[in-house]
Amino acid sequence: MxxxxxxxxxxxxxxxxxxxxxxxxxxxxxxxxxxxQVFVGSRMTYSTQSGLAKLQENGRFAMEYLTHxxxxxxxxxxxxxxxxxxxxxxxxxxxxxxxxxxxxxxLDNAAVGLSYDTQTVIPGSDVIMVKYAISGNTCTxxxxxxxxxxxxxxxxxxxxxxxxLVLSSCGEETTAIFQQTNVNLNNGSTTTIEHxxxxxxxxxxxxxxxxxxxxxxxxxxxxxEFNVGDTLLELASYRYFVANNPFxxxxxxxxxxxxxAVGGNITLGTSARELVEGVEDMQILYxxxxxxxxxPEKYVDAAAVGGNIDDVIAVRVxxxxxxxxxGVVQGNQTLRFNGANRVFNDGRLRKVFTSTxxxxxxx
Numbered sequence: 001m002x003x004x005x006x007x008x009x010x011x012x013x014x015x016x017x018x019x020x021x022x023x024x025x026x027x028x029x030x031x032x033x034x035x036x037q038v039f040v041g042s043r044m045t046y047s048t049q050s051g052l053a054k055l056q057e058n059g060r061f062a063m064e065y066l067t068h069x070x071x072x073x074x075x076x077x078x079x080x081x082x083x084x085x086x087x088x089x090x091x092x093x094x095x096x097x098x099x100x101x102x103x104x105x106x107l108d109n110a111a112v113g114l115s116y117d118t119q120t121v122i123p124g125s126d127v128i129m130v131k132y133a134i135s136g137n138t139c140t141x142x143x144x145x146x147x148x149x150x151x152x153x154x155x156x157x158x159x160x161x162x163x164x165l166v167l168s169s170c171g172e173e174t175t176a177i178f179q180q181t182n183v184n185l186n187n188g189s190t191t192t193i194e195h196x197x198x199x200x201x202x203x204x205x206x207x208x209x210x211x212x213x214x215x216x217x218x219x220x221x222x223x224x225e226f227n228v229g230d231t232l233l234e235l236a237s238y239r240y241f242v243a244n245n246p247f248x249x250x251x252x253x254x255x256x257x258x259x260x261a262v263g264g265n266i267t268l269g270t271s272a273r274e275l276v277e278g279v280e281d282m283q284i285l286y287x288x289x290x291x292x293x294x295x296p297e298k299y300v301d302a303a304a305v306g307g308n309i310d311d312v313i314a315v316r317v318x319x320x321x322x323x324x325x326x327g328v329v330q331g332n333q334t335l336r337f338n339g340a341n342r343v344f345n346d347g348r349l350r351k352v353f354t355s356t357x358x359x360x361x362x363x
Contacts, residue, residue: 052323052349055278059321059353062252062276066128067357069238070315074103074361075132076175077168077231086177087195088164088268089216090203096129097237097257097270098164098203100177104309104359105129106286106302110241116255117272119243126284126302128315129239129255132361133166139193139232146225149181149196149208151232156191160184162201162259162266164235165193167210169226176210176226177235179203179268193232202267237270242282245274249324252279280320280350283338287314287356294363313363316356323349 076082088098096105107127114121121127139153151167159165161183167176179201182194196208207214211222239255251274258271287296288311296314305312320337326347333344337352344350 052351055321055323055349055351058276058278059319059351062279062319062321063317063353063355065252065254065275066240066317067355069130069132069236069240070128070317070357071360072132072236073130073359074100075135076100076166076361077133077135077138077233078170079168079173079175082169082173082175083212084175084177085210085212085214085222087205087207087210087214087216088177088179088203089206091206092203093217095203098131098177098235098268100131100166100175100235102309103131104312105239106284106305106309106312108284108302115243116239116241116253117270119241119253119272122242122244122250122281125242125282127239127241128284128317129237131235131237133168133233134236135233137234141226141228141230141232142191143228144226144230146209146223149194151193151195151226153191153193153232157193157232159193159232159234162261162268164237164257164268165195166233166235167195167226168231168233169224170230171227172212172224174212174224174226176214176224178205178210181205200265202265239270239272240282242279243272245277249277250280250322252276252282252319278321278324280322281337282320283318285316285318286312287316289313289362312359314356314358316354318352318354321351321353 084101086094086098109124110121110127112123137158139157141151142154143152159180161180163180165178165180178195180193181196181198182192184190195205195210197205206216207221209221209223211224213220213222237257241253242250243253245251253272254275255270255272258269260267285299285301286305287299288308289295290297299316328349329347333350335342335350335352
């Protein structure tokens with residue numbers, strides 16, 4: 001049997017003393033704090049890496065869009081460096097959207113309130129507009145009835161009524177811009193394309209005839225018959241700018257040709273769409289060839305280019321990209337952009353992307 005002394009000792013050992021409990025709590029708090037520190041650090045590292053990955057992806061996409069279109073500036077099929085005849089005129093003149101004579105448009109530091117298609121450009125950012133013939137869908141001419149304004153292609157085409165088309169003369173080096181006027185009931189089921197005057201189209205063609213001396217403004221019509229092997233392509237016109245999207249985030253936008261059909265009437269205009277989110281600023285320099293050696297002697301902004309836009313043979317684009325998430329960066333971040341240091345402290349990660357693009361059709 002257990003004596004009273006041993007029983008008393010056992011009863012005194014039941015439970016923890018206050019000191020033991022406090023020591024256990026302190027040790028537990030230390031371990032919890034260490035785990036939390038590791039968790040917070042890991043979470044911050046993950047957020048930074050995730051934000052950087054998205055930022056780099058957005059920057060790459062934005063540069064791919066810009067590079068693809070800027071590189072093709074002025075492409076007009078087989079006719080290069082030629083006379084451009086444009087009959088897309090409703091009486092108010094050739095709109096810059098369809099003006100292949102000015103294949104490159106540059107604007108430095110957008111003013112407050114400037115907008116395209118209801119989208120307000122972020123003040124101080126640059127704007128660039130390029131025009132070229134899209135080489136994907138092509139009609140190679142079999143015959144041209146200039147008197148009746150009818151072109152016959154060597155194969156079925158996919159062009160639709162109202163589209164702006166580029167007719168390229170390889171032998172006589174003439175480029176003609178017009179709106180297609182015939183109706184294709186089934187896409188790709190016909191080989192004919194017409195360039196007549198049609199009241200159901202806007203802006204419409206000022207003349208049915210197209211030739212080297214055609215001038216809508218001067219009311220001069222000139223007729224030229226295009227030859228077998230000449231090409232017909234779709235006109236691309238893209239204006240790039242930076243504006244806020246509906247969520248208040250800065251993005252890269254592209255204004256492009258669009259058509260609206262109401263009843264039997266078709267109106268060619270423009271519409272802008274958001275391409276890439278997170279583009280906070282866009283600054284552009286233009287490489288000018290001053291001695292015709294097909295090398296840029298200097299890179300200047302659009303204001304310094306002035307009337308020498310035809311001498312530009314390269315474009316250097318710099319994009320300031322920001323992450324969508326806040327709290328990715330602790331403290332200040334300093335970046336050099338557009339020749340100056342810029343300091344940011346809103347917790348967003350930023351990175352500068354720069355690319356120099358050669359204008360192939362000017363070299």
